[in-house]
Amino acid sequence: MEDELRALQESIEGLKRSLPVSDHHDSISEMQQRVGRIMSLVKSSGGRRSKVKELSAEVVDSNPYSRLMALQRMGIVENYERIRNFSVAIVGIGGVGSVAAEMLTRCGIGRLLLYDYDTVELANMNRLFFRPDQVGMTKTDAAVQTLSDINPDVVLESYSLNITTVKGFDTFIESLKRRKPEEDGRSSGVDLVLSCVDNYEARMVVNQACNELNQTWMESGVSEDAVSGHIQLLVPGETACFACAPPLVVASGVDERTLKREGVCAASLPTTMGVVAGLLVQNALKYLLKFGQVSPYLGYNSLKDYFPTMEMKPNPQCSNSACLERQKEYIQAKPARDALAKAKLEAESSSQTECPLHMDNEWNISVVDDSEAETSNHSRKPDALPEGLVRELPNADKYQEPPVSGGISAINDDLEELQRQLDALNSA
Numbered sequence: 001m002e003d004e005l006r007a008l009q010e011s012i013e014g015l016k017r018s019l020p021v022s023d024h025h026d027s028i029s030e031m032q033q034r035v036g037r038i039m040s041l042v043k044s045s046g047g048r049r050s051k052v053k054e055l056s057a058e059v060v061d062s063n064p065y066s067r068l069m070a071l072q073r074m075g076i077v078e079n080y081e082r083i084r085n086f087s088v089a090i091v092g093i094g095g096v097g098s099v100a101a102e103m104l105t106r107c108g109i110g111r112l113l114l115y116d117y118d119t120v121e122l123a124n125m126n127r128l129f130f131r132p133d134q135v136g137m138t139k140t141d142a143a144v145q146t147l148s149d150i151n152p153d154v155v156l157e158s159y160s161l162n163i164t165t166v167k168g169f170d171t172f173i174e175s176l177k178r179r180k181p182e183e184d185g186r187s188s189g190v191d192l193v194l195s196c197v198d199n200y201e202a203r204m205v206v207n208q209a210c211n212e213l214n215q216t217w218m219e220s221g222v223s224e225d226a227v228s229g230h231i232q233l234l235v236p237g238e239t240a241c242f243a244c245a246p247p248l249v250v251a252s253g254v255d256e257r258t259l260k261r262e263g264v265c266a267a268s269l270p271t272t273m274g275v276v277a278g279l280l281v282q283n284a285l286k287y288l289l290k291f292g293q294v295s296p297y298l299g300y301n302s303l304k305d306y307f308p309t310m311e312m313k314p315n316p317q318c319s320n321s322a323c324l325e326r327q328k329e330y331i332q333a334k335p336a337r338d339a340l341a342k343a344k345l346e347a348e349s350s351s352q353t354e355c356p357l358h359m360d361n362e363w364n365i366s367v368v369d370d371s372e373a374e375t376s377n378h379s380r381k382p383d384a385l386p387e388g389l390v391r392e393l394p395n396a397d398k399y400q401e402p403p404v405s406g407g408i409s410a411i412n413d414d415l416e417e418l419q420r421q422l423d424a425l426n427s428a
């Protein structure tokens, strides 16, 4: 294909030379440019790797997953390969969503569903991910173009729609529900939804869909002045939903679009967006691959590098009826949850007593019962040391009097002597 394009380019060049200088030259030059663009596209797709059947832990430069599989070898993640079974939906492919999509793609996520209604603009170039040559493309199509090049193993679905319209919402819900035959019994076909939108109306729509589908989701946001952000985990029925404690704008029922002033746009920084996307995907990975602790809410204040955390319980008076249903189900399932946790705890403790952690005991370390150690401690005087130990430093609690010889009269003698010496110096 490359050879044929080169031949075509040479023929066009020949045609240009043979024709007299005329208006045709412009269209011929344009043809040459187009052939050049096709050629660069062919060249770039030539570097694309083929799909891999299964993730390999082999440490070779040609393995795109060796560094990720090392997490398993180092005991951070029990089974990294599971990442290929997960589907994640990202709503809003802007400054945070596009970076989150790239991170998950590079991590080898199984399936990504991308939702956005916007197109790429030059005004987006202060952030990461999109390139100037993608201006005019829909954000979802541009994202699929880049992501499929980075990792062809990821199944990408592009939904260029507005979820806040009735039609958009229906398509959104239907696409989230679509699942593989082996996943029957679940109300949702995705494992996690990441909300990366920039307005409350869209957040309320994601909240509605996830409450209806009993779908766990994570919310993210960056402030209008670009210097702070947050991420939040929302588990329907278990944690507060977005309507449980709505922001003032939502609670007061004001249309947020009326708050925008003509000619004034929100600020944005690639740094804050990158940090928030990183925190979001880190928590998504922890949630999916079950390692570490998933933050229920994590704030980021870049001016002070302050990261507040907190937990929010669901509101029994929430205005969202689907949220109230999920809350009821969560309370009803408490006995089953407790029994499961107890059984898990018992299984863990019995497996611990059955086999010792270390078979050999080179240093003859023995475990002493805590209660026994405490009673023997109490029988000693508070300051006493165990037998055979002596203090090397003086007891700091006690002020050591300096040795005084002769008492007050000796000090007075010294002072008189000092005075005499000073007088002698002054008179000299």
Ligand SMILES: [Zn+2]
Residues within 6 Å of the ligand: 240, 241, 242, 243, 244, 245, 314, 315, 318, 319, 320, 323, 324
């Ligand atoms: Zn709620």
